[in-house]
Amino acid sequence: MKRTTAIVCLSSLLITAGCSDSKSGGGKSGNDEQKASGAVIQQFADAWVKAWAPDGKPDAAGALTDNPTVFAKRLDDTDTALVASTVTVTPQGDPKCSDASNCTQELAVEAQLRGIGTMKWTSTATAVKTGDAWKIKASGDTIYPGLGDTNYLKRVRALPARASILDRNGVALTANRPVVIVGVASGATATPATYAAFTKYLDVDGAKLAARAKAAPAGQFVDAITIRAEEWEALRPTMGKLPGVLTMGGTQSLPPTASFAKSLLGTMKTATADTLKNAGPTASAQDQVGTTGLQYAFQQQLAGTPGGTVTLRDGKTKLTIKTVFSQKGTAGKPVKTTLDTAMQKSAEAALATSKLPASLVAVQASTGQILAAANGPTPASYNRAFQGRYAPGSTFKIVTSAALIGSGETAATVLPCTNTINVFGKTFKNYDGLAAYGAGTMQKAFNESCNTAFISQHARLPKDGMTKAAAMFGIGRDLNLSINAYGGQVPLPKDDVAEAASMIGQGTVTASPLAISLVAATVDHGTAMKPVLVPGKDAAGAAASPLPAATVAALRTFMRTTVTSGTAKVLAGNGAVAAKTGTAELVSGGKVITNAWMAGYRGDVAFAVIVEGGESGSHTAGPILKTFLSSFK
Structure with missing residues (x-):
């Protein structure tokens, strides 16, 4: 019985364990x-x-x-x-x-x-x-x-239409326009003549394109460049029948012409590692994304977010069994700027008359809003108007005059205009077109742009006098614009020679055309304003305390009389224009060359022009401004 009982119990334990x-x-x-x-x-x-x-x-x-x-x-x-x-x-x-x-x-x-x-x-x-x-x-x-x-998943991605960049009145500056992606077939299909045509007609490095084509997998389309559909139509008779040339159609967010506001609006290209990172997590390596300018800065806002579906499909019939994932895309949102379309066109047309690299910026003096910014005579992606770092030359005498007036001098203070002046062993001279006239008022020195007259007063200013005066005009601060821009700098001078050079906009003083246009705007408005290109994104308002009333009154007189009877007479007859010319020297390739400047205002519009390698403000920059001012009231 014990044995039987024991066996039964053991069996029960085994059954219990098995069930468990x-x-x-x-x-x-x-x-x-x-x-x-x-x-x-x-x-x-x-x-x-x-x-x-x-x-x-x-x-x-x-x-x-x-x-x-x-x-x-x-x-x-x-x-x-x-x-x-x-x-x-x-x-x-x-x-x-x-x-x-x-x-x-x-x-x-x-x-x-x-x-x-x-x-x-x-x-x-x-x-x-x-x-x-x-x-x-x-x-x-x-x-x-x-x-x-046997079944499989299939995904489809849908991009929303890219939103436009708008001008100050809501007019679209960019729109989705037809483009053609021009490339070649992979392998050795294309001939040397094909690659030579890419170099000649499309400014594409034919040798690099050939190397990419040979390295690409068989049957692949190797893209070279994206151009407007009308450009391809013009090239089709020449390039369309060349061996290996392939094209794909598409759309891209573009301005009305290839040159219009290019350095501001920016460009778009197939994403690279850097631009893909900027485009955000919903961008794809095959996407056309902003690479420069506003297209880059506002890529994610303009692009919106893509939609997509994933379906489960029958492996034999290829038919959809069901949709297993669906996401709606969101449309991009337009970016409204402060640009004035007509004024931008006028600026570009004026620069097209130059044979030398030049930039023009126009701002609304009372708000700091940027109305136009152009680089010429041919369009470029690099925005010299915002990012160029130049010695401002005699346009900086606006700041110097403010510093001297702040020290107690007046428009009637007598300043000696000599051929040269020596400051601790350094000899300064006037620009070649000015003959010394001896004693004269500060206003005359400003009108005639006499370097030696202003430098003669360097001892009146404290060491930080020019730096502080520049700050009153917004020079030396970070502009914090939506796209890169340089606000200029006026470092503390290391000695009297550096201080003397800063008084005529030379030495360590640098500024962009945008910064100098804001200097002119400060005289016009009476207070330096922060520049604004994209309202709501760029900080607006005063950049410094208002200039003293006496300083404003004197500078307005100085700049107006420079047009009526001074170095800016080329602008006479274009309304109540006030201006200051400038010629800045620099050494390039061991040679001394000059950049020509002119800055000023009319009504509520302030402006600045620089011409690289220009002879002088009056002879080189002045005619460009005259053309610009004649195009609008």
């Missing part, structure tokens, strides 16, 4: 299976994450399955189909074991679909025990439910 393993997962043996299967599922989840990482490989994840080669390819193909940049795979809860050799566990998957957004789903990993080892069952459903052995 197959149903509840409890007991020591059940815990072992949960732990073992859970460990391999976690390893698989980690390997999946690495497989879908940039430059990841699926081999390690495949090796954890019962069919490594097939599953690795399946996992890699799904990654390629979704264009996933990263993924997180998180096992949920504990594995559930149906018997000692089969356990399942849900996986929460969150994939970042490059250029679209986040797609989430839950799949199920099945761990099977073969001998002493646990393996993941190589099923497509482990990746996505419903994939099975």
